[in-house]
Amino acid sequence: MNIAILFGGSSYEHEISIVSAITMKKVLKKSTLTYIFVDADREFYLIDTAKINSKLFSSGDYKKSKPLILKKGGFFTEGMFGSKKVDFDVVLNLIHGRDGEDGKAASLLTFFSVPFISPRLEASALSYNKLYTKFLAESLGVKTLAYEHLSKNSERKIMMDYPVIIKPVRLGSSIGVSIVKNENELDYALDVAFEFDNDVIVEPFIDGVKEYNQAGCHTGNWELSIVEEPQKEEFLDFEKKYMDFSRDSQVLSADITEELKTGIQHTFKTIYDPLFRGSIIRCDFFVVNDEIFLNEINPIPGSMANYLFPDFEGMVERLSKALPKEKTIHVDYTYIHSIQSAKGKA
């Protein structure tokens, strides 16, 4: 199979998207990979798979690659003798953060009829925004931690007890996130978070809370990863998360009861189906007193959480054959015809 890796984007996570993308070379060994880079200015480039490395981007040398145009049906190179379509079977959307996770990539690929693996528009819009994720979880009967929402212009005052964790609503990879132990630290943490977003979410910080990750997708059948207990210090800082995005080796299943595992898998399926059809996502859960809380949905997890699956490459291929179809809408101009008949003209 020929898989187009779409990566980069106008995103705070542009660089980790490059790392995720390069990692795919080690993970998708049997497939042909076609690399499509979205630079920080949102120009598309076809990157030579043989030559891809991180320096190509940091040096700006990628600009010598072929520019691409996105049009109906795919990505095209433009030349003297017309445009030529780039050949691939499916796009794997690996743009982390803005452009990739917020619904823009899903919109573009859907609009131009390019088959892709990634959450669709609505799934992206709801999971990219941590506040909307709360709405979604609530509507599905999935528990989340209590929260408060602050906007850049709102009064800097919170009702819940310290310690709390402050997160920009629209970012991943721990960017702009702070743990706030008391009121004195609140202002600085908000300053940091508001650097990245106009909205932040405040949640209780539960020291030593048990955290478990479940990734998966639906390819006609459920394909769920092992349940991972992520290593963590207080929480992962950006640089550690960054290294995490290049992971390609298997990890061990968390040592949990069968009952908890079933509960986590059930919650994952409740969130995933049907909204996230067509995507491979990772849900991060907290467990407090045997109750499962959704912490966040990673619509495009680092290196696609490949290291949690026994047969990642096979799963990508199976998923590419089970993508949700957009409803066909037939436009037949019935009403315009009927008005024209009624009026004699229109």
Add this chain to the structure above:
Amino acid sequence: MNIAILFGGSSYEHEISIVSAITMKKVLKKSTLTYIFVDADREFYLIDTAKINSKLFSSGDYKKSKPLILKKGGFFTEGMFGSKKVDFDVVLNLIHGRDGEDGKAASLLTFFSVPFISPRLEASALSYNKLYTKFLAESLGVKTLAYEHLSKNSERKIMMDYPVIIKPVRLGSSIGVSIVKNENELDYALDVAFEFDNDVIVEPFIDGVKEYNQAGCHTGNWELSIVEEPQKEEFLDFEKKYMDFSRDSQVLSADITEELKTGIQHTFKTIYDPLFRGSIIRCDFFVVNDEIFLNEINPIPGSMANYLFPDFEGMVERLSKALPKEKTIHVDYTYIHSIQSAKGKA
């Protein structure tokens, strides 16, 4: 000012978008209009403003118009001697329903840095889906009617008392909507609704409920329309709504108390700001026992609800100068550089 009217789309409301677009010629008299048509196959065409009429589309003759390519910075015609940008100051997104209201047009225009009047991505995703509109309203403390959500696969059973109204969650213009007076009528109404969408919302049907519409936008200052009491029979069927989309003459303000008017305006502002900045929307409210309930948000109302405003054309111009700016994200490859230094290569 040169306003590009974007219309058509792969939508059940494709035809009423054409009607809305043509109506703009009568409404935006002082401006230069540039018509950009999205056909049912999602190909873009530059339509001659002098020649636009509904027959051009129903006959298929629009295909003789210049095809356009959407790229960074705008829409382009492609010719022997390279591509040429279509000149305009701002896009007015007039695609009703899918593609226009669901966030796809907002995504495309944002991604390619084309200034536009319309709800942005998140605002579109939340207002296009009537279920998500409930979530949004609740988070803002705005009341909505009680509801139940049914999916195509769920059991066809509702808990609330009859009569109820059944609506596909993702459509406007009353398409697929039915009033159901008793249990015997439920099945047929669901069949109709599920023709158009996999999800429906069920709400109590309140006979003779008072309905008021408020449109507006924020152009640096609030510009609110008059409050309209829409004429209605049981509810507007598609054909009547369709005619409604070609309205261009002023209507009278609803005869309501100053207190109710203030309440409606306040609720409108709560919903609009800041999520809907950059757009002209219409909110439809119910009033039951002096309480205001949000019925729905029309992210792209028929003919932009121009007939509710004293100076629609001036408002469009003011809004085009007060569009929200996307956050600039600076990509500097700091992390890749630091890894390269650490490793000696990357």
